[in-house]
Amino acid sequence: MEKSIIHIENLKRDFIMGEETVHALKGISFSIQKGEFVTIMGTSGSGKSTLLNILGCLDRASSGLYEIDQVPVKNLSRNELAKIRNEKIGFIFQSYNLLPRTTALENVELSLVYNKAVPFRERKIRAAEALKSVGLETRMHHTPNQLSGGQQQRVAIARSLVNDPVLILSDEATGNLDTRTSYEIMALFQDLNSKGKTIAFVTHEPDIARFSKRTILLKDGHIIRDTPVENPGNAAQALKLLPKEE
Amino acid sequence: MRTLDLLLIALKALRLNKTKAFLTMLGIIIGVASVITMLAIGEGSKASIKKQLSGMGANMITVRPGAGMRGGVRMDMSSSQTLTLEDLATIKEKAKLITNISPQVDANGQAINGANNWPTSIYGVTPEYLAVRMLTVKKGTMINSTDVAIAGKVVVIGQTVYKNLFKNLEDPIGKTIRFNKIPFKVIGLLASKGETTFGQDQDDIILAPYTAVQKRILATTYLQSIVASARSEEVAENAVTELTNILRKSHKLSNKTEDDFNIFSQQEMITTISSTSEMLTVLLVAIAGISLLVGGIGIMNIMYVSVKERTREVGLRMALGGRGIDILLQFLTEAVLISITGGVIGIAVGLGATEIVARVFNWPTCITFYSIVISFAVCTITGIFFGWYPARKAADLDPITALRYE
Numbered sequence A: 001m002e003k004s005i006i007h008i009e010n011l012k013r014d015f016i017m018g019e020e021t022v023h024a025l026k027g028i029s030f031s032i033q034k035g036e037f038v039t040i041m042g043t044s045g046s047g048k049s050t051l052l053n054i055l056g057c058l059d060r061a062s063s064g065l066y067e068i069d070q071v072p073v074k075n076l077s078r079n080e081l082a083k084i085r086n087e088k089i090g091f092i093f094q095s096y097n098l099l100p101r102t103t104a105l106e107n108v109e110l111s112l113v114y115n116k117a118v119p120f121r122e123r124k125i126r127a128a129e130a131l132k133s134v135g136l137e138t139r140m141h142h143t144p145n146q147l148s149g150g151q152q153q154r155v156a157i158a159r160s161l162v163n164d165p166v167l168i169l170s171d172e173a174t175g176n177l178d179t180r181t182s183y184e185i186m187a188l189f190q191d192l193n194s195k196g197k198t199i200a201f202v203t204h205e206p207d208i209a210r211f212s213k214r215t216i217l218l219k220d221g222h223i224i225r226d227t228p229v230e231n232p233g234n235a236a237q238a239l240k241l242l243p244k245e246e
Numbered sequence B: 001m002r003t004l005d006l007l008l009i010a011l012k013a014l015r016l017n018k019t020k021a022f023l024t025m026l027g028i029i030i031g032v033a034s035v036i037t038m039l040a041i042g043e044g045s046k047a048s049i050k051k052q053l054s055g056m057g058a059n060m061i062t063v064r065p066g067a068g069m070r071g072g073v074r075m076d077m078s079s080s081q082t083l084t085l086e087d088l089a090t091i092k093e094k095a096k097l098i099t100n101i102s103p104q105v106d107a108n109g110q111a112i113n114g115a116n117n118w119p120t121s122i123y124g125v126t127p128e129y130l131a132v133r134m135l136t137v138k139k140g141t142m143i144n145s146t147d148v149a150i151a152g153k154v155v156v157i158g159q160t161v162y163k164n165l166f167k168n169l170e171d172p173i174g175k176t177i178r179f180n181k182i183p184f185k186v187i188g189l190l191a192s193k194g195e196t197t198f199g200q201d202q203d204d205i206i207l208a209p210y211t212a213v214q215k216r217i218l219a220t221t222y223l224q225s226i227v228a229s230a231r232s233e234e235v236a237e238n239a240v241t242e243l244t245n246i247l248r249k250s251h252k253l254s255n256k257t258e259d260d261f262n263i264f265s266q267q268e269m270i271t272t273i274s275s276t277s278e279m280l281t282v283l284l285v286a287i288a289g290i291s292l293l294v295g296g297i298g299i300m301n302i303m304y305v306s307v308k309e310r311t312r313e314v315g316l317r318m319a320l321g322g323r324g325i326d327i328l329l330q331f332l333t334e335a336v337l338i339s340i341t342g343g344v345i346g347i348a349v350g351l352g353a354t355e356i357v358a359r360v361f362n363w364p365t366c367i368t369f370y371s372i373v374i375s376f377a378v379c380t381i382t383g384i385f386f387g388w389y390p391a392r393k394a395a396d397l398d399p400i401t402a403l404r405y406e
């Protein structure tokens, strides 16, 4: 039997704003098995970020079941959730969320600070490696305001990878990148996926979604489609086919 | 999360906000510095008062004639004539807690040596007076019992009198000076004792046989006071009781009548004055403590703002696996670091200010180890106490709420 790393059933998330209640998620169910590469798509406001925040244990559902590694999240304490966020999940935010006035290297190290398993001396090395894997080896000592949007996004990606998580959740990681860099990121994700990492990926662009193995389409807080991708593209190859830069 | 990490994060946060951190520290610096300086001044004056009072003879007991109150009116003590030579003899015979005893009759007047004159006091005493008052003869001799017996016109003079009557600082021994026109031969010169805390010059003094002062200057047979020394400081209070009982008995006072004399010990005076200066110290320290409290509120204020400003950072740290306790400790470390740094600087400033007070104003100061320990402890506690609430608030945030904060 396959083990689902994520299993949700009839998940709802309501935001109560005074008199009004916004039903952002209206009862969603699906499972993600170990090693899957899933794209979550949908129009703006359809609830993609809300869903991803819950999957990332940053937010809690109003009702419904969410099991991570077969453990219901409801039963976990704040500290246990913090541990899961640190060790199991690499989260890439829609709005980078880098610490200002802090170098790229230190930003990446931030994830390691809260990981007891990583010795102090090893942090810098691991953070540098992670930055190298996203092509930022020459920008390690730059602060966010000295980096372009795409570079900041890649620092955020490096940070999510540095703890070697089993699950990567990405909220529009390629949203601010040009096609070439997007493909590079997708090639990176595909590589990570082939090494066994489970990835759930939010995007607007069908062009990007075709590199994943499964697409979940959200609309108004409902899943309206959940299908496997036929003949997933290979980002590394697509990258080679792109016209050469002038 | 490691202690080193907490320190590094706190140091970084402070480095990025140097001015803000310094301004917050300023409150603590001023508070601690003033606590230390005030305590040093308080302790210093207490110690110097104590030293000078004991220098006058810590176990000295003084008996004066006259009741404290008579019909509600305080009588001028020297005008009562209830203290006599018989009292002196009775005390000498019966008191067991007394070692030395001397009568005292004083007169104010003009001392003259040739063209030099000097207004001063002559004290009519016996040889034991030296021991009671802890005086020493530097040159020549003290009056002896023969001088007392024959009411000899001999004197021992203090340094101030010497300097004013012998302007060329020539040897005074054997010279004749006049006090209120009566000639006295100088036979001794006292060693200097300096001023008391109250500015009274202890060297402005002439000692003569009490018989001579009684007969030749005052023409009385009464005593103005009897000074004695208790066997030790510890028995001084008991000696006062003993003397009181002896005198009441010999004056034949019934149980209802008040004492017709006054006895007080130097020890009592030390206690009274020390407690006054103690109160002053407490007051000074209270004022300084309030400024420390204000400094603490400053820390709370800055931490509160800091937490608000960095809410998104808190959210991010939590999202990356920071637990509530990590966040709490992070802000607490920052607060404690501010207060401890402020405390250390404050201690340095306090020590400096104390030095200045001692040098420039010439005030007695005394830095005590406990004042430093206390200020340091108070600082740390202030940091924890006032940093706790804002830090707790940050730690209790939900990751997503904190991340969304604007």
Ligand SMILES: Nc1ncnc2c1ncn2[C@@H]1O[C@H](COP(=O)(O)OP(=O)(O)OP(=O)(O)O)[C@@H](O)[C@H]1O
Pocket: A015, A017, A022, A023, A024, A042, A043, A044, A045, A046, A047, A048, A049, A050, A051, A094, B404
């Ligand atoms: N904290 C909140 N309070 C109130 N309403 C919220 C909150 N967060 C999200 N919503 C609402 O929930 C709905 C879904 O929002 P969500 O951010 O998940 O959209 P999205 O699919 O990620 O959109 P986009 O593609 O623009 O990022 C929206 O209608 C939004 O207004």
Ligand SMILES: [Mg+2]
Pocket: A048, A049, A050, A094, A171
């Ligand atoms: Mg979104």
